[in-house]
Amino acid sequence: MSEPSAVPIDPKLVAALRGAKFVAALTGAGISAESGIATFRDAQTGLWARFDPRELATPSAFARNPQRVWDWYAWRRERVASAEPNPGHRALAALERRFPEFVLITQNVDGLHQRAGSRNMVELHGNIARVKCSREGTVVARWDACGEGVPRCPRCGAYLRPDVVWFEEMLPEDALATAEDAARRCEVLLVVGTSAEVYPAAALPESARACGAIVVEVNPEATPLSERAHHVLRGPAGVVLPALVSALD
Numbered sequence: 001m002s003e004p005s006a007v008p009i010d011p012k013l014v015a016a017l018r019g020a021k022f023v024a025a026l027t028g029a030g031i032s033a034e035s036g037i038a039t040f041r042d043a044q045t046g047l048w049a050r051f052d053p054r055e056l057a058t059p060s061a062f063a064r065n066p067q068r069v070w071d072w073y074a075w076r077r078e079r080v081a082s083a084e085p086n087p088g089h090r091a092l093a094a095l096e097r098r099f100p101e102f103v104l105i106t107q108n109v110d111g112l113h114q115r116a117g118s119r120n121m122v123e124l125h126g127n128i129a130r131v132k133c134s135r136e137g138t139v140v141a142r143w144d145a146c147g148e149g150v151p152r153c154p155r156c157g158a159y160l161r162p163d164v165v166w167f168e169e170m171l172p173e174d175a176l177a178t179a180e181d182a183a184r185r186c187e188v189l190l191v192v193g194t195s196a197e198v199y200p201a202a203a204l205p206e207s208a209r210a211c212g213a214i215v216v217e218v219n220p221e222a223t224p225l226s227e228r229a230h231h232v233l234r235g236p237a238g239v240v241l242p243a244l245v246s247a248l249d
Contacts (some may be wrong), residue, residue: 007243013231014247016214017188022101023090024186026179026204030107030193030219031237035064035083057166062134066159070150073162077128085116088192088237091245095190098248103182107194107201109164122179124171124201130163139163176200183208192237194220196225205229 017023029039055061055068062069086123093116096102104121106113109128113121131151132139135158143160151160165171179201183189189208196202205225209215217229218240226232233240 007233007235007240009233009244009247010231013214013244015218017244017248020099020187022182022186023095023099023190024103024182024208024213025095025190025192026104026183026194026196026201027092027104027106027108027113027192027237028194028196028201029108031086032083032110032112033193034086034088034236034238035110035112037080037083037110037112053234054167057164058168059166060167060168062159062161065209066134066150066161070159070161073128073164077162080110080112080128083110083112085112086238088239088241089113089116089240091237092190092192094245095241097127098121103186105179105180105182105201105204107198120180122175124165124175124179125170126162126164128162128164131160132163134159134161169198179204180207183213184211186213188214188216188219190216191225191229192241194219197223197225 033039067193068167089112092104092113096104096118102120104118105124106121107124109123109125111127111129122192130139131143133153133156135153135156138155140153140160152158153160183204184207186208188206190207196205205215209228214231215229216231216233217223217225218233219238220236233244
């Protein structure tokens with residue numbers, strides 16, 4: 001892996017960040033892939049390879065076979081728990097401490113940003129470590145992860161489900177509103193490890209740019225956003241973001 005100093009950082013970007021009071025970041029699966037966490041579709045391996053994603057991550061799939069859906073998420077939860085935040089996660093936590101206002105918007109459900117030290121966060125797609133009542137939607141703090149069958153809500157008796165956004169579901173209104181507000185008000189938006197193609201999250205970079213923010217893409221590969229970003233830092237987040245922090249010191 002390259003040393004942070006080997007990553008070229010445009011002095012204009014450094015100057016813009018040094019003068020910024022509000023910075024936001026939007027992260028996707030790419031940053032967590034560097035910690036060994038498979039993307040949603042890549043997680044369908046072994047026993048799960050024969051299932052279509054819509055058989056594992058939709059309300060209708062859960063209604064048909066709650067045990068199968070619960071088991072798949074339990075399997076994914078174990079793998080997420082064994083992963084560790086990488087230098088990209090830690091660099092974003094370090095950036096948060098540098099600015100008067102910083103919002104981290106993530107499409108990931110793995111909780112690695114929190115474990116790296118990020119605090120002012122918006123989880124657009126929920127968090128795989130949490131569960132909620134499938135009927136009332138309330139988060140349940142304590143539940144039996146080792147018992148047989150799908151655990152039930154202690155309040156109403158309905159099945160518990162992962163607190164994540166499934167296909168066919170809307171993003172949480174509060175989370176999306178906070179993300180949209182951050183995109184409109186930030187001076188710099190870092191778009192890290194995401195193709196920025198899936199809406200409504202894909203609209204955030206466009207909204208930030210339209211409101212005058214500098215949009216910075218951090219990605220090893222070109223994406224549809226690359227041509228519209230003001231700065232493109234080509235490389236893995238675990239290399240590029242520590243270099244960016246270093247350049248600000």
